[in-house]
Amino acid sequence: MRASRMITALSIGGALGAGIAWVWRHQGAIGVRRPVNEWTFTHMSRIMPVQIVRSAPRMPLPRDRFPLEHVVRYGAAPGRPIAALFDRNHVTSMVVLHRGRVVQESYPGRFASPEARFQLFSLTKSVTSLLVGIAHEDGDLPDLGATVASFLPELSDSAYAEVTVQELLDMRSGVGGAEVWTDPEALILAYERAVMNGGSVFDVIRNAPRVRPAGTAFNYSTVDTHVLGWVLEAAVGTPIADYLGEKIWRPIGAESDAFYFLSRATPRTALGGGSLNATTMDLARVGLLVAQGGVWEGQRIVPEAWIERCRDAGIPELAVGALDPELYPPAYGYSNQWWTFGGAHRAVTGLGVHGQFLFVDPVAGVVVAVTGAWDSADDDARDAEMREAMLAITEALEAREATGEFAPRGSAPGVGGAG
Incomplete structure (x- = not known):
């Protein structure tokens, strides 16, 4: 009897152990x-x-x-209730600014609140870009034509060795294939497993294959921005979290601490392409900094020329509609880690998987910060609905301003304007 109980206990223990091991291996997929x-x-x-x-x-x-x-509008119907937009697109928070003032603040998510710090995924990339622009202006990273190996000699035997900083910024490294989350062989999934399960992020990056010559084609890559984050840290001699705090977070008066999550295995590393977590209001402040051309309360924080480059690369293959239509919505172009809209306003947006947006229209003075919890990493239909809704919000705020209904009362913190 005792032996039978022991065998049963061992069987249950083995099953539990196998279950825990399975959850550990698949925690990335379960968590999203x-x-x-x-x-x-x-x-x-x-x-x-x-x-x-x-x-x-x-x-x-x-x-x-x-x-x-x-x-808001989406599909063919104008004037749809914003609550329906939230429900249809699993929006967890939204903050809208107009000329530096909060005109909308909503937290429909189950665990959302003004104090919640949301995982921003690839919106992190756009923040990394601003930091690179600051380091470039300060002289810590003076040559954007410098190679990865000149900053990171440990990658001198990798496909990234001769890729330039500017090629990383514009996602033209030529390393790795398409970032498709449903492809089990995709580089992004090997990278995610290393981050979440304690593998070597460095080995994944060092062994990433070259698929085309650098500088010849756009290929969106989180790994590119991870390498860019390492280059930035090597150039400025400080972790990216400390640098963000010193150069942007404290200067713009961010209301809450933010954080980067780190890879599990040592040496632990922040993900310059995807691990920043912040409140939605502080995310909106970052958008306001961009809307104001890099100025906050009269202080130049990000170079004006850098903000302009983020709004338009001036490279035909990165223009709106020129990206591969099988992989990227034709409404977008790309420049310096920002998605561009072109047109007279040259609005931009940061994007993150599962429904994260930071829309900035410097001409209209509109910022829309959105967090979401989509079922899938990418969803073209939801992306189109959210994009259309943000453009409709911008039009409504412009119309209010044009009719004189909007008149700024006093000076809003940080308001400097950019056109």
Whole structure:
């Protein structure tokens, strides 16, 4: 009897051990599935090691509420309720700014709140770009034509060795194939497994294959931006979290600490392409900095020329509609880690998988920061709906301003304008 119980206990223990091992191996996939992802995307600090980005809060942004309840449109129907947009697209938070004032703040997600720090995924890339621009202007990274190996000699035997900083910025490294999350052989999945399961991120990057000559074609790559983050850290001699805190977070008076989650295995590394977590309001502040041409309260933080380059690369193959239509929506172009819209306003957006957006129209003075918890990493239909809704919000705020209904009262913190 005792032996039978022991065998049963061992069998149960073995099954539990196998189950735990399976969950460990597949934790990345489990954590991004609905409805679990609404918790995951607001609790990354409980899942992964982190490095804090210190804030220095000053005055909160002023408020001038403008009801957006029926100004959004998507599909063929104008004036749809904004709550329906949230439900259809699993929006967890939204902050809208107009000329530096908060006109909309919503937290429909289960675990969302003004204090929640949301996993921003690839919106991190756009922030990394701003930091590279600052380092370039400060002389720490003076030559954007310098190669990866000149900063990271440990990658001198990799496909990244002769890739330039500018080629990383524009996603033209030629390393790795298409970033398709449904392809089990994709480089992005090997990279994710290394980050989440304690593998070697360095080995994944060092062994990434070259698929075309550098500088010849656009290929969106989170690994490119991870390497860019390493280059930045090598150039400035400090971790990216500390550099963000010093150069942007505290100067713009961010209201809350942010954090980067780190890879599990040592040496731990922040993901310059995807691990920044912040409140939606502080994300909107970053958008406001871009809308104002890199100026905050009269202080130049990001070079004006860098902001202009983010709005238009001036490279035909990166122009709106020129990206591979089988992989990227034709509404977008790309430049310096930002997705571009072209047109007279030259608006831009940062994008993150599962429904993260930071839309910036410097001419209209509109910033829309959105976090989401989509079922899948990419969803062209949801992306189109959210894009259309953000453009409709911009049009409504422009119309209000044109009719004189909007008149800034006093000076809003950071308002400097850019056109």
